Amino acid sequence: MKVDVTPNAQEQLKKVMESRENRKPLRIYIANYGWGGPSFGLALDELKEGDASVEVGDYTFLIEEDLTESFNAFTIDYS
Numbered sequence: 001m002k003v004d005v006t007p008n009a010q011e012q013l014k015k016v017m018e019s020r021e022n023r024k025p026l027r028i029y030i031a032n033y034g035w036g037g038p039s040f041g042l043a044l045d046e047l048k049e050g051d052a053s054v055e056v057g058d059y060t061f062l063i064e065e066d067l068t069e070s071f072n073a074f075t076i077d078y079s
């Protein structure tokens with residue numbers, strides 16, 4: 001699994017994570033599935049059985065291994 005984080009998203013993640021005492025990993029998950037395909041979301045979470053994990057800079061991203069078979073690359077952006 002490959003995860004890229006744009007500079008703008010890195011700046012926003014830094015702001016959010018600095019306000020947290022306990023830095024949990026960030027889970028990438030399917031938030032909605034519509035006509036245009038899936039919409040993904042991010043949430044603070046813990047590593048669970050069946051998760052893939054990838055480190056990007058100061059952040060750990062988690063995703064269910066089943067999803068990595070269909071989606072093997074993600075770009076995290078903020079607008």
